[in-house]
Amino acid sequence: MSNFGLLLDGFAVALTTHHILIMVAGVLLGLVVGVLPGLGAPNGVSLLLPLTFTMDPVSAIILLTSMYWGALFGGSTTSILFNIPGEPSSVATTFDGYPMARQGQAVRALTLAFSSAGIGALTGVIVITLLSGWVANFALRFGAAEYFAVYFMAFASFIGMSSGSPFKTLVSMMLGFACSAIGADTISGESRLTFEFDALIGGISFLVAVIGLFGLGELIMTMEENLEFHGVKAKLSLREIFKTVAEVPRYWATVLRSALIGCWMGITPGGPTAASFMSYAIGRRFAKNGNRFGKGEPEGIVAPETADHSAGSCALLPMLALGIPGSATAAVMMGGLMIWGLAPGPMLFTTRPDFVWGLIASMYLGNIIAVILVLATVPMFAYILRAPFRIVGPMITVVCMIGAYTVASHTFDIWLALLFGVAGYVFKKLDYPLAPFVLAMVLGDKAEDAFRQAMLTSNGSASIFWSNGLVGTMMALGIILLFLPLISKLLSKAGIGFRRKALPPQSEVGSV
Amino acid sequence: MEISRRTSEIATSVITALLGAIVCYGALENGITWDDSGPRPGYFPFYVGCLIILGSAVIGGQALLRPAESKPPFLDAERARSVVLFFLPIVAFAAISAWLGLYIGMAIYIFYAMYVPGKLKLATSIAAALAVAVINFVVFEKLFMVPLLKGPVLNYFGIY
Structure with missing residues (x-):
């Protein structure tokens, strides 16, 4: 049977009252989890997992994935309204979403984020529908070298496309790598950079760093500038929503590019966080108003949101088809699959087609439900913006401190978050970009592992990164991205030189 | 009390350079060479630390060489x-x-x-x-x- 026929069967499974109610409940729970920083999607899904043991696997996976969609959307809400990313993958949404909300266009910013996120997610699901069979064969060729090449591309795009000093990007990113290296080494088990401090042996969670750098750092910044939120309509005007939705097709190029980046990063395990950062960086490079990015540019919201959600849905593809989770949340869900007695991997498509295709069909419906529900709950969050910041600020501080503690139930993490808060404040004032730091912290371990494993297979020869067409192409793309500022400078010089040389013959032709 | 932008740039680069040095020192304790099982655990962090020092040096140097104060102060x-x-x-x-x-x-x-x-x-x-x-x-x-x-x-x- 073709994929399309199987999908229709899947809709028959998903389109029951029971399953739709489960989707609504899952999305609502996810929104709560996504809005609270520190209670992220992986955390929320693991908390909900024990409740699903007695459920039928199809209903259970629909509940968990719906919660995931809700968390992804909820994370964007707080990013835009409070500049606190509820999820690491919505960090990039704060760059332009928050400035736009501060200019009194909170509803526009939210609607832009949700509609582009919806498009991104649906693109991702369509990709899953079309590719699920084929991708298994392709991704089976991925070794450590290929994984490293994917990470390398993500990092290189950041240095190559930074708008400020590339050295500040470099320092920020490398500090992130250093923080991710703290704790037990994943390959040898030796403890690194802990300097005999017991609290550091478990490593530093990137969530604590994000809460400090983005949450507390931004709070101090806001307090210093004595800013107050104003002019934000608490009422959600339907007219403004529709006006904004009608605005989205104008950014079709950004949407298409970001969706492609997202799908690629989701299938190859770059994950939604890397995808949204990369899409934002590339979007800034290619957009007409790229220099206005960071000041509330619509495309600066569309680019990371589309990529985030298309990567989030595509991350389920390798989990289902190969048993390799594409994101932290997918890893938790995969644990669930095994508890329910299902073996993730290519065989799942033949043994339980009702499960696989029911899940895929529910992803179409779940995302549509999520867009509607998140829009419906916006007035509640926008209302909070009317309170003066000297009242809201301490409330956000409390949420940040709780968030830092809930990551691992360590009191030490509270102090760590304060430290990161001061660092975030200073870095922000001196124009050090924070995003590369977080990206390096999230992916640092995985990139290093992939690098070392690749080196182990090749006995220390770097030629493994050029050993086949796939990895060679990815590495070459990464290097081009890394030196993009230099290359574009050289190209424009060459272009001018070429024109000068080309001019005389033209004038000669003219004179003849 | 007023902290100029230049002072804060230099101070920050000194702090990040020190952090880089700490990372390098920690990496040396783990061993930065290769042995039979491939790169030792300190291999990767050592170069990360070096890059932090390099980047900080460039930023600090640029701030030192920058002539008069053109940007608003860091903090008043x-x-x-x-x-x-x-x-x-x-x-x-x-x-x-x-x-x-x-x-x-x-x-x-x-x-x-x-x-x-x-x-x-x-x-x-x-x-x-x-x-x-x-x-x-x-x-x-x-x-x-x-x-x-x-x-x-x-x-x-x-x-x-």
């Missing part, structure tokens, strides 16, 4: 005051939380923030402090079953 007295007034209570919040638990810490912190800088009425501030503590207790302990730090006082009343 009035702004420094509002930063300190906001940040010190958070440090106190963390210290109280580490000692008496998060719920008592957040109640005291919210009461202070609402009453003193927030300029709310005494009764409103107390109500806000209690509401924040109770709502968080219900959400985290009951709904999500995520226990927060309790501390000796709540333990004394039989809440663990």
